[in-house]
C-alpha cells in the first residue's frame with residue numbers, strides 16, 4: 001500500500017496540499033513537527049502516474065481522540081484535513097487513502113473513526129454513518145432578563161487558576177454521554193483557550209462546582225447575535241436557570257446570543273419563552289465508522305443489573321471492509337457491569353438452549369446500523385426507520401437496546 005506516515009519533512013508539502021484544497025492563504029515554508037496527538041498519513045505524488053518530487057498526491061490526519069461511551073471511554077480516530085491533489089483526483093486515490101487511514105486507526109487500537117464531512121456521500125460508501133449533528137440556535141436575550149436569580153448559586157470568573165475546575169466539571173457532566181470528546185492533552189492543551197474565549201463557573205454556597213457557561217463576544221451577524229455561547233452545562237435545572245439568568249445580563253450590549261447545543265440539550269426545556277430561531281448556517285454533521293466491533297462493545301460498561309447474551313453478526317460490504325475489524329460474528333455477554341465479547345464463526349450453530357434456558361438471542365446488522373447502534377443511544381427500531389439492515393429476534397433486540405442505551409450521541413469539538 002502506498003499510504004505512509006508523514007514526517008516533519010513532509011509538513012510544507014502537506015500544508016500546500018490542504019491550503020489548495022480548503023483555502024487558508026499563504027503557506028509558510030517552515031518545517032516543523034505535526035501537532036502532538038495527531039498521526040499524519042499521505043501518498044507521494046511520485047507513486048502515481050505523472051507524479052512529481054516534493055508533492056503529496058493525498059494526505060489526511062488522524063486525531064488520537066478518546067470519547068465517552070455510556071459511562072466508559074474508547075479510542076476514536078478523528079479524521080481531518082483529508083485531501084487529494086487536484087492533479088491526482090478522479091482516479092480512486094480517496095478510497096486508497098481512506099483504507100490506509102482506517103487500517104492505521106485499527107492498528108492504534110481505535111474502536112471508531114469520526115469525522116465532520118463536507119460531502120457525506122463519499123464517506124458513507126466506506127461505512128461511515130451520520131450519528132449526530134451540531135446545532136446552534138439564536139436565543140433572544142430580552143426575556144432572560146426577567147428570570148429571577150437562583151438562591152444559593154454564585155458565579156466565579158474563569159482564570160488559569162479556575163480553568164481546571166471547569167475541565168473537571170465537563171468530564172464529570174459528560175461521563176455518561178455517548179461520543180462526547182474527553183478533551184485531554186495534548187489535543188486539548190491545559191490552560192485557557194485563546195481570546196476572545198471567556199467563561200463563568202457556577203458554584204454553590206459551599207463552593208462546589210455546579211455548571212459553567214463559555215462564550216465569545218462577536219460582531220453581530222444578520223441574526224443580531226453579538227454573543228457566541230459555546231456551552232451551557234449544569235448539574236440540574238436550577239443551575240441551568242442560574243446560567244440563563246446570567247446570559248440575560250448581556251442584553252445591554254446585544255439583543256441575542258447564538259447558543260451551541262448538545263443533542264436533545266436540556267437547556268431547551270429550561271429556556272423560559274419562545275422566539276428561538278435557527279441560525280441559517282449549514283448544519284455540521286458528525287459521521288462515525290466502526291473500526292473494531294469487539295473493542296467498541298467491550299469498552300462500554302454493561303448497565304447494572306443487565307445479564308444476558310446475544311449472537312451478533314455485523315456485515316460490512318463496503319470497499320473499506322478489509323481495512324477494519326467491523327465485519328464478523330461475536331457472542332456478546334453482559335454480566336456484573338462488564339461486556340464480554342468472543343469472536344465466533346458465522347457458521348457456528350447457535351448453542352442449543354438447556355432444559356430451563358431460553359434459546360440464544362441473535363441480531364444481524366449492516367455496518368451502518370452497527371455504527372449507529374454501537375455509538376450508543378439508539379435502538380434497532382431507529383436503525384430500521386433509517387432504512388438500515390437491523391434484524392433480531394425479540395430477545396436479541398431487547399438485549400441490544402438495553403446494552404447500548406444512553407443519550408443519543410453529541411459531539412462538541414471545543415470548550
Ligand SMILES: CC(C)(COP(=O)(O)OP(=O)(O)OC[C@H]1O[C@@H](n2cnc3c(N)ncnc32)[C@H](O)[C@@H]1OP(=O)(O)O)[C@@H](O)C(=O)NCCC(=O)NCCS
Pocket residue numbers: 021022082083084085088089090091092093094095096116117118119122125
Ligand atoms: C473529495 C476528494 C477527496 C475525492 O478524491 P478523489 O481521489 O478524486 O476521489 P476518487 O476518485 O477516489 O473517488 C471517490 C468517490 O468520490 C466521488 N467523488 C469524487 N469527487 C466528488 C465530488 N466533488 N462530489 C461528489 N462525489 C465525488 C467519486 O465519484 C467516487 O465515487 P465512487 O466511490 O462511487 O466511485 C478530492 O476531490 C478532494 O481532495 N477535494 C478537495 C478536498 C475535500 O473535499 N476533502 C474532503 C473533505 S470532507
